[in-house]
Amino acid sequence: MTVETATAPAIVARRLDVGYPVRGGTLRVLENLDLEVASGEFLTIVGPSGCGKSTLLRVLADLIPPLSGTVQVLGATPAVVRERRDVAFVFQDATLLPWRTVRENIALPLQVGRRSAARALAADVDALLELMGLAGLDGRYPSQLSGGQRQRVAIARALLAQPRILLMDEPFGALDEITRDRLNDELLALWERTGTTILFVTHSIIESVYLGQRVLVLAANPGRVRELVDLRAVKGTNGRCTREAPAAVEAMAHVRALLEGS
Amino acid sequence: MRSRLEPALPIVGAATILLLWQFLVPALGVPRFIIPTPVAVVLDLVREFPLIVSNTVPTAIESISGFLLGNIVAVAIAMIFVSSRLLKQTYFPVVLFFNTIPILALAPVIVLIFGLGIVPKIIVAAVICFFPTLVNMIRGLESPTENELELMRVLSASKLEIFRDLRLPRSIPFLFSALRIAAQGSVVGAIVGEWIGSNKGLGALIIESTFNYHAERLYAAVIVSALLAIVFFNVVGVVERRLLRYQSPAS
Numbered sequence: 001m002t003v004e005t006a007t008a009p010a011i012v013a014r015r016l017d018v019g020y021p022v023r024g025g026t027l028r029v030l031e032n033l034d035l036e037v038a039s040g041e042f043l044t045i046v047g048p049s050g051c052g053k054s055t056l057l058r059v060l061a062d063l064i065p066p067l068s069g070t071v072q073v074l075g076a077t078p079a080v081v082r083e084r085r086d087v088a089f090v091f092q093d094a095t096l097l098p099w100r101t102v103r104e105n106i107a108l109p110l111q112v113g114r115r116s117a118a119r120a121l122a123a124d125v126d127a128l129l130e131l132m133g134l135a136g137l138d139g140r141y142p143s144q145l146s147g148g149q150r151q152r153v154a155i156a157r158a159l160l161a162q163p164r165i166l167l168m169d170e171p172f173g174a175l176d177e178i179t180r181d182r183l184n185d186e187l188l189a190l191w192e193r194t195g196t197t198i199l200f201v202t203h204s205i206i207e208s209v210y211l212g213q214r215v216l217v218l219a220a221n222p223g224r225v226r227e228l229v230d231l232r233a234v235k236g237t238n239g240r241c242t243r244e245a246p247a248a249v250e251a252m253a254h255v256r257a258l259l260e261g262s
Numbered sequence: 263m264r265s266r267l268e269p270a271l272p273i274v275g276a277a278t279i280l281l282l283w284q285f286l287v288p289a290l291g292v293p294r295f296i297i298p299t300p301v302a303v304v305l306d307l308v309r310e311f312p313l314i315v316s317n318t319v320p321t322a323i324e325s326i327s328g329f330l331l332g333n334i335v336a337v338a339i340a341m342i343f344v345s346s347r348l349l350k351q352t353y354f355p356v357v358l359f360f361n362t363i364p365i366l367a368l369a370p371v372i373v374l375i376f377g378l379g380i381v382p383k384i385i386v387a388a389v390i391c392f393f394p395t396l397v398n399m400i401r402g403l404e405s406p407t408e409n410e411l412e413l414m415r416v417l418s419a420s421k422l423e424i425f426r427d428l429r430l431p432r433s434i435p436f437l438f439s440a441l442r443i444a445a446q447g448s449v450v451g452a453i454v455g456e457w458i459g460s461n462k463g464l465g466a467l468i469i470e471s472t473f474n475y476h477a478e479r480l481y482a483a484v485i486v487s488a489l490l491a492i493v494f495f496n497v498v499g500v501v502e503r504r505l506l507r508y509q510s511p512a513s
Contacts, residue, residue: 058412061412061416062415062416063412063415063416082415082416082418083418085417085418087416088416089412089413089416091409091412091413093409095407095409095410095412095413097410097427097428097431098508098509099431099434099506099508100508101508108417108427109417111423111427112414112417112418112419112420112423112424112427113417113418113419113420113423141508141509142508143508143509143510
């Protein structure tokens with residue numbers, strides 16, 4: 001067994017084809033996709049509708065099997081990684097269970113999938129409530145929360161098992177801009193502190209450049225890599241940039257041009 | 263001002279109709295053994311209270327037993343159908359056909375099989391409760407969204423855990439909208455069962471009062487039947503509100 005080092009990639013996909021069975025054949029969503037994501041990287045993914053952004057995350061989370069090609073997550077198959085709770089998923093609509101309180105929603109991973117390694121303790125729920133700015137809201141039901149608060153709960157739930165990879169499918173897509181900007185900063189702070197590998201699908205060009213160290217731009221019909229835009233030169237030594245920095249604005253224009261040309 | 267008066271409007275509505283009934287019906291010369299006045303019905307209800315109560319008790323017992331039996335069986339079968347596509351595809355059409363038989367046509371068959379005791383009344387009430395609960399429970403258990411199922415899968419939840427922590431709680435609102443129908447239906451079932459072969463219960467009282475032109479008592483029995491259904495309906499409503507408190511946005 002090989003020892004994983006910090007330089008070993010978190011995700012390696014080779015010649016990946018993904019599709020859904022439809023009447024009379026297969027609808028190809030992703031075609032011949034090659035991707036390598038470094039451990040601890042923050043990768044954002046943009047692309048037109050139908051380019052397979054969400055599908056890619058679902059393959060990595062073992063929710064959809066690929067038609068062909070290989071996927072390695074942390075050196076193992078997606079199924080193994082899912083069983084080990086090394087990967088967590090955040091959905092656009094938060095997907096909180098409405099009959100559970102905030103605390104009970106965050107604790108859900110402790111109550112299902114017992115065969116998986118349960119690393120978290122109940123005490124961690126309190127720490128996560130604090131971390132995500134949810135202290136005092138733990139007894140509320142999802143119907144009593146704002147959209148931003150719901151996403152915070154969803155992220156807290158995803159973090160409970162201390163995953164090494166966080167897959168986020170447009171988690172802030174339905175939020176107002178102020179809330180979205182604030183959650184962007186909180187997510188960056190979280191990423192810096194934990195070193196979690198994050199794959200983040202978004203429709204927002206600004207968000208993709210602001211958050212990502214690299215931006216994966218996909219083209220549609222079928223989904224394929226248009227360009228992998230490296231932003232590490234744009235970002236300062238702390239891995240951050242402002243949304244208004246000239247280099248960032250330039251990168252946004254570049255991503256926009258790629259999307260318009262695809 | 264207007265909004266404060268609004269809750270009183272239905273009371274005004276009921277009062278005007280009762281007043282019209284009280285004075286118009288005798289004025290039109292309708293004999294009181296056909297349509298008695300509301301006051302006469304209430305007086306009869308008070309006078310014959312022991313008789314009415316002694317006939318309400320068996321009907322209530324039959325309704326509640328039928329309600330429990332029909333709904334428990336319906337929930338159990340819904341769970342089986344949801345966990346086995348094969349069984350659902352095989353037997354659901356049969357259940358659907360069974361449901362098209364009018365309960366009034368089915369009741370004599372049930373009496374023929376189960377005799378004249380309390381059992382056939384319970385069965386008729388149960389049959390009425392069964393179908394709406396079965397259909398709603400199946401819909402409820404199948405109502406989790408794609409994202410919710412994916413969430414459970416990412417967490418490596420077992421089928422049993424998905425059932426316990428997702429499908430079952432998701433189905434509760436669906437279940438209760440069926441239980442509210444069943445609460446009233448169970449009273450109908452018990453009364454229909456009593457019509458066919460019984461000498462006690464509100465159904466028996468209704469038939470007997472009709473044949474004897476005892477209109478006040480007939481109307482009193484009808485009103486008590488309605489009250490029984492209203493009580494059951496509200497008990498279900500109270501339990502529902504307690505269980506589904508999470509749905510209200512206020513804390």
